[in-house]
Amino acid sequence: MKKYIAECIGTCLLVLFGCGVAVLTSNTVGIALAFGLVVVAMAYSIGNVSGCHINPAVSVGMAFAGKMEWKECAKYVIAQVVGAIIGAALLGYFLGSFETLGANYYDTRLLDGDILKSLLVEATLTFVFVLTILGVTDRKENGHITGLIIGLTLTLVHLIGIPFTGTSVNPARSLGPAIFEGSEALSQVWLFIIAPLIGALIASIIYKKLLK
Numbered sequence: 001m002k003k004y005i006a007e008c009i010g011t012c013l014l015v016l017f018g019c020g021v022a023v024l025t026s027n028t029v030g031i032a033l034a035f036g037l038v039v040v041a042m043a044y045s046i047g048n049v050s051g052c053h054i055n056p057a058v059s060v061g062m063a064f065a066g067k068m069e070w071k072e073c074a075k076y077v078i079a080q081v082v083g084a085i086i087g088a089a090l091l092g093y094f095l096g097s098f099e100t101l102g103a104n105y106y107d108t109r110l111l112d113g114d115i116l117k118s119l120l121v122e123a124t125l126t127f128v129f130v131l132t133i134l135g136v137t138d139r140k141e142n143g144h145i146t147g148l149i150i151g152l153t154l155t156l157v158h159l160i161g162i163p164f165t166g167t168s169v170n171p172a173r174s175l176g177p178a179i180f181e182g183s184e185a186l187s188q189v190w191l192f193i194i195a196p197l198i199g200a201l202i203a204s205i206i207y208k209k210l211l212k
Contacts, residue, residue, distance in 0.1 A: 006046040007076050008083035010054035014038050015087030015176050019102030023095065028162045035167075036155030043147025051137075052147070055170040056080055057196035061130040064204035067137075077172075084176030092180050101177035103185035104168045104192045111164055118165055119195045125157040126169040126199025127206075134207040168192040169199070 014035070021034035043052045053059045056077040063073040092098035106118035132153045136146050154169070161167030168174040174192035178185040 003050040004075055004079040006050040006052075007054060007079040008086070010042040010046050010050070010052055011080040011083030011172050012087035012090070013042065014054050014170075015084045015102075015173055016091050018173070019088070019177055020091050020094070022102040022166065023091070023100055028159060031162055032155045032158035032167075035158050036151040036153075038151075039154050040147050040151030043150060047147060050076070054080060054083070054172075055196075056172050057126050057170060057200040058130060058133055060197055061134060061200035061204045064201055065134055065207050067134070080172040081175060084172035085179060086176075088176035088180050091177075098180040101181055102166070103177040103181045103189070104166045104174045105185065105188055106165060106191055107184075107188070108164060108166075115191065118191055119198070121161060121164045122168055122192060122195035123199035123202070125161045125167065126196040127203045129153055129157050129169050130200045130203035131207060131211075134203060135211060165192070169196050171196055 017038045018031070018035040022031045025031065039052070039054070042054060046052050051062075053062065053076055059068070059073045059076040059080070062068045063070050068076075088101050091101055095101075106115060107113040111118050111121070133150055136149045157169055158167045161169070171193040174189050178189040178192075
């Protein structure tokens, strides 16, 4: 049970702080750092309990790569989604409004509703993120710097992804805010659930076939 509570708390804080900074500022670097730094903080606080996935795409990638059982993966995903919803609820409460909570969209200025391009952007970003996680966690000697590497990688994918989609690479992170924003955010959230899972699947296949 501790693992699932840890995943719930970690995902809650990821949404609260990451999406919170995204709502409060338009600075791309600041937003990217916020998401990356939350992951670093969680990696060194709950990593020894649950592995600090705090992302359904990461858990699914781990399961595809044979690093965790699918039954365990499902429990992780449920805990992460619950955490994301709590995080979005807290953010809305703190802001005094649920109108804007950092949801992801594919009808941005750069993408203009191009669904295929949006899918490719999110799948590619998630591929890089999950592949890095699979690789860095495969070596025990990386243990003391694993959290830092993963956090920096998440920062990296946000730096390029924010202008396109706001960067999801995390179905729970997108679903939590979308539930409360409703309307357009909720109608587009399917892409930010499917695309990261596709990216995670490709990363796990490449990892198993070529890198392991």
